[in-house]
Amino acid sequence: MRDYYTPGQVAERFDLTLDTLRYYEKAGLLRRVERAPSGHRRYRADDVELLNMIRCLRETDMPIVRLREFAELIREGDHTVPDRLDLLQGHQERLAERMEEMRRCQKVIQHKIDYYRGVLAAHTPDPLKETS
Template sequence: MKTYSISEVAKELNLTVYTLRYYDKEGLMPSVERTPSGTRLFKESDIAALKVIECLKSTGMPIKEIKTFIDWCSDGDSTLQQRYDMFLERKAHVEAQMEALKKTLEVIEHKRLYYKTALTAGTEDVHKNNKIEVPLTIE
């Protein structure tokens, strides 16, 4: 079975060696083996687990909750429901993030078109007659 050094894994996953050591210290990589001198030896399954960790992290999941997930994995089938529910929650979280990003993109696209039109006309004055006044009411 092929093993990889920490620097090889860091390069493969575009992470720092420091990050991998931190994950190990936090208990996120319980299956990583070590040589008698303490050097970490990563297997393909460790790299796959790290990809899941990075995925969860990219959703904004805190390390503490990722650790809970890793613990559930170690606990086996008795935690299948918790793991399933966690991924349902992550899915909803990511969908909400995507919806917020869509709204952000709409504003950016509107402003891009605004400035493109102004650049073509050579002035922002081109928009003066296009403005829709929205009455501001304070209740």
């Protein structure tokens, strides 16, 4: 595994823009990113690992405030593991509730699709019937 990753490599890996990466830094989700001797920003493997988790949490609509809290807990050390666990379990519970609601909505939508298909089928002439 590499020691360092460029912002471009990280952005490509997680399908993020460079602006999003900088925003995550400014928002306190990432610790201050190291600089190469040339002055260019570079990410360590643990930064990349955290970014993967941040991306997953963000994709599941965890608010930035909670993401920042999670990142701060990580930076504070292992004594915060119980707090991290609580935060993630709470998020997972909210996510499960949302997923169940999405499944209910999907059933309603599918019912309406089936209804409209039935309406169309009832009003569409059968091409196999002879026309006079």
